Amino acid sequence: MRNTDFDRIPADQLPSERRIVAAVWPTLLASAVGLLPFTVFSTFLVSIADAVGDGDAAVGTLRGLGGIGAVLAGIALAPLIGRIAPGRVAAAALVLLAVASVVGTFAWMPTVAAFCLLTGVSNALMYPALSTAAADRFGDGPAAARAATLVMTAQTLASTLAAPLIALPALWWGWRGDLVAVAVVALVLTPVMFRYGRDERPTDRGGQRPGYLATFRTLAAVPGARALLLVAFGRAGAFMGNLAFLAPLYNDRFGLSPTVFAFIWTLSGGSFFLGHLVAGRLLNTDDSDRRAHRVMMICLLTALVALFGVSFAPVLPVALLCTAVLSASHAVIAAAVVTLLVRRCGDVRGPALSLNASGMSLGLFLGTAAAGAGLAVGGYPGAAAVLGALTVLALGAALTLRPPREADVIHPGGLR
Known part of the structure; x- marks a missing residue:
């Protein structure tokens, strides 16, 4: 076939x-x-x-x-x-x-x-x-x-x-x-x-590929592409900033040694894996953008609540639950971003995915640095506030997404 x-x-x-x-x-x-x-x-x-x-x-x-x-x-x-x-x-x-x-x-x-x-x-x-x-x-x-x-x-x-x-x-x-x-x-x-x-x-x-600069112009014309890249940046910054200081948080709040924390790291990684695996399947049961967009919005809100839950959890079981929910939510958001970029970008999906990866890399380092500054100024609540702001940034970008019109979607051969 x-x-x-x-x-x-x-x-x-x-x-x-x-x-x-x-x-x-x-x-x-x-x-x-x-x-x-x-x-x-x-x-x-x-x-x-x-x-x-x-x-x-x-x-x-x-x-x-x-x-x-x-x-x-x-x-x-x-x-x-x-x-x-x-x-x-x-x-x-x-x-x-x-x-x-x-x-x-x-x-x-x-x-x-x-x-x-x-x-x-x-x-x-x-x-x-x-x-x-x-x-x-x-x-x-x-x-x-x-x-x-x-x-x-x-x-x-x-x-x-x-x-x-x-x-x-x-x-x-x-x-x-x-x-x-x-x-x-x-x-x-x-x-x-x-x-x-x-x-x-x-x-x-099909069609002739655009030139180097024309590729960026074509991608900029894709409805929602810039918003999706901003979601990827904010999400990666919030999530990776949290992971960077998760071990000391569990040590300071609950007295867990690095050996015990290894199991929590596995919990976070396993939750992300399962969330991404399930989301990649469920978000693509049809070709409608509405489901992926709706799920992205729900998971951004869930991630925001779970982020503060990890930082302010009164007992260890609540912190563990929030850690798992946070990881799974970010996995679903990441899958939704890739899903929408692949569907909307057509012949420029490769450059779009490359910029998506770059945005996440940039978010990783800026998010980690910002979380470190927040931690130095206001402790774990300060770090949570900074990472929460990055999540809100991603949420705001997601709110601007609208279903693309057929005339705006990039099909093989270019814009139609």
Whole structure:
């Protein structure tokens, strides 16, 4: 069946989840691999710092270079994902990831800095390309958005399971062996993604691709695109800012040790995974934007309540419940943003997803910094106020969304 044929199938006859996974499995596997280098860096930060001969704090701050690289590369290279087959962009990103992993094995501050920067750039290219490649397998209907959300679902599952999976083989070959293994797997996946990309050439979707600057102008003309990107920015800032200070909050409020907090981290990650998995399915049972928009609004309000619930919970069970609800709500919001961008952006869905990823990266670092400032000034209530403001920002942007008119939707070949 041709990919565009999925657009003409009634929603209740769309392919099953199993069939979608079978069609996009290379993108899901690559999504998991892309997360591994920074997981190794975070898990073995102490060992890496010892090998470098510097302090944990100094080496750990280099992780920020990955975020800077992701933001700049995601914005600057966004049009490329619209002009080059996304599978081929992902293949190039996998090669860059392999190079970064090998560079990271050299315990020297400049090479660790290069590792973080190259990994960030690689991820900025990889995840939008993978989501676009997965969506392109199913044309422009609901199945396309569902396929795109599965890429982030796989990434979320990997983030929950990766740490213990890389810790076990490291007992034999150390953290350097983990990075070499990541490089090998990335290179093995490269030809798979390159061939996957040949099936979805940019010209397959019809029409001539806009130029570099025209891509941004075309995307700006998509109804609600800018509002959705602002939702992604505010949501990521609020959620990641909360996660950054969740461990000390549980320690100060309830006296939980880092070992016990590991289970709470799993609770948060598991809730996000389940929320994203279920949302990606339920939001795409039809091609109406109204359901995705309505659910996004409800979950933004729920996330705002849960955020303050975590900060002011009187007892541990209430804090745990609010932590799970907060994570699940943000997962649903993230899935709704991707769903609406894929549906509305047509031929510029790749650049849109790239800017979405950049917005989330920017939100992560600004949200964490703002939460730290709020914590320094007003304690945990101050941090909650700052993160609540970011959530309100996302909510305000979501309120401006309106169902697009048929004449405004970007179809294959450009605006119609």
